Amino acid sequence: MTIEWLRDLIIVIFGIGATVVLVIFTVMAFKLFFRYKAILDSTRRITNSIENITGCVQNEIIKPIAGIASFIQGLKQAGSLFGIFSKKEDDSHGRKR
Numbered sequence: 292m293t294i295e296w297l298r299d300l301i302i303v304i305f306g307i308g309a310t311v312v313l314v315i316f317t318v319m320a321f322k323l324f325f326r327y328k329a330i331l332d333s334t335r336r337i338t339n340s341i342e343n344i345t346g347c348v349q350n351e352i353i354k355p356i357a358g359i360a361s362f363i364q365g366l367k368q369a370g371s372l373f374g375i376f377s378k379k380e381d382d383s384h385g386r387k388r
């Protein structure tokens with residue numbers, strides 16, 4: 292048993308150990324990948340559902356309310372042009388003009 296034989300034996304043992312560790316890490320990586328893939332798919336489905344719900348809320352509630360609000364704002368502006376909603380100003384003696 293010479294030093295070269297011992298060196299070669301240690302290299303072979305470390306090579307086998309590194310191969311075993313690499314195989315174990317690969318198997319663990321695949322297991323984690325498939326576990327997290329399911330979680331990511333579920334998260335993606337939930338996100339799509341939330342997007343659909345917010346789209347419906349926007350189309351069915353927010354847009355009509357915004358339309359009504361802009362209509363009311365337009366009425367106020369048109370009314371102020373014609374003096375319908377304007378307040379009467381007091382003169383210096385407290386009388387209304």
